[in-house]
Amino acid sequence: xxxxxxxxxxxxxxxxxxxxxxxxxxxxxxxxxxxxxxxxxxxxxxxxxxxxxxxxxxxxxxxxxxxxxxxxxxxxxxxxxxxxxxxxxxxxxxxxxxxxxxxxxxxxxxxxxxxxxxxxxxxxxxxxxxxxxxxxxxxxxxxxxxxxxxxxxxx
Amino acid sequence: xxxxxxxxxxxxxxxxxxxxxxxxxxxxxxxxxxxxxxxxxxxxxxxxxxxxxxxxxxxxxxxxxxxx
Numbered sequence: 001x002x003x004x005x006x007x008x009x010x011x012x013x014x015x016x017x018x019x020x021x022x023x024x025x026x027x028x029x030x031x032x033x034x035x036x037x038x039x040x041x042x043x044x045x046x047x048x049x050x051x052x053x054x055x056x057x058x059x060x061x062x063x064x065x066x067x068x069x070x071x072x073x074x075x076x077x078x079x080x081x082x083x084x085x086x087x088x089x090x091x092x093x094x095x096x097x098x099x100x101x102x103x104x105x106x107x108x109x110x111x112x113x114x115x116x117x118x119x120x121x122x123x124x125x126x127x128x129x130x131x132x133x134x135x136x137x138x139x140x141x142x143x144x145x146x147x148x149x150x151x152x153x154x155x
Numbered sequence: 156x157x158x159x160x161x162x163x164x165x166x167x168x169x170x171x172x173x174x175x176x177x178x179x180x181x182x183x184x185x186x187x188x189x190x191x192x193x194x195x196x197x198x199x200x201x202x203x204x205x206x207x208x209x210x211x212x213x214x215x216x217x218x219x220x221x222x223x
Contacts, residue, residue: 009183014176018186091188091197151191 009082017086020076022152024087028070029145035063036138042130060130067137071099071144095147103140110135161222165193167211181210 042056074088074096114128168178168189175189182189184203191197192207199207208215 009180011176011180014180014186018176021185021187086185089184089188090200090203091185091191094197148187151187151196153190 009086013080013082013086016079017083020079020083021087021092021148024075025145025148025152027145028141028148031067031070032138032141032145035067035141036134038063039130039134042127057126064133064137067141071096071137071140091151092148095144095151098147099140099144102143103136106139107132107136159222160195160198161220162192162195162218164189164207164218167213167218168193171211178207178210182206 042060074084074092076084076087079087111128111132114123114131117123118128168175173181175193176186179186179189182203183206188197188199188203192199192203204215204219208218211218
């Protein structure tokens with residue numbers, strides 16, 4: 001996906017993009033923390049396949065999809081193309097790539113850990129996938145948020 | 156010996172009396188990008204480096220150089 005700022009960028013665009021980018025940098029780690037903290041509910045109960053369990057799994061899937069969209073696009077859909085291009089410019093794209101790398105390695109770590117645990121305790125495929133995907137997204141979001149906050153810090 | 160990038164972006168920007176936001180507006184990037192380039196946190200692409208040089212009216216080598 002290419003982000004090209006077309007047309008002249010105004011000071012208003014710069015200010016709006018700066019404000020949105022700071023807000024995003026503050027919100028994303030919070031979203032990640034809420035997402036990660038909420039996962040305990042999926043593993044704290046027995047594995048009864050009740051309707052409420054299916055609803056929880058559906059809710060988790062929606063959470064995952066929304067967070068992936070936020071991570072990949074940077075949000076700001078109600079704003080102009082110019083502002084969206086500014087909040088997704090070079091530094092943000094570089095931060096996003098680093099976040100994806102952290103997500104990958106987090107997934108590898110949790111995947112391998114789950115594999116080892118499964119040698120001693122039964123782990124269903126759904127539980128394993130849930131753990132790996134949650135860890136990957138949580139790790140990527142936290143790193144992205146931290147990198148974006150660092151980018152706003154004045155040196 | 157590893158090469159490091161030296162940059163004079165903050166100095167050159169200051170000499171022209173530009174804020175980070177003003178320079179960002181001239182180049183068409185966010186203020187955050189200008190900030191991270193100035194602080195050495197981010198190495199800009201060739202395209203961005205050339206745009207910065209054009210905005211400041213100097214050759215790109217005057218902004219960025221290798222510190223060997």
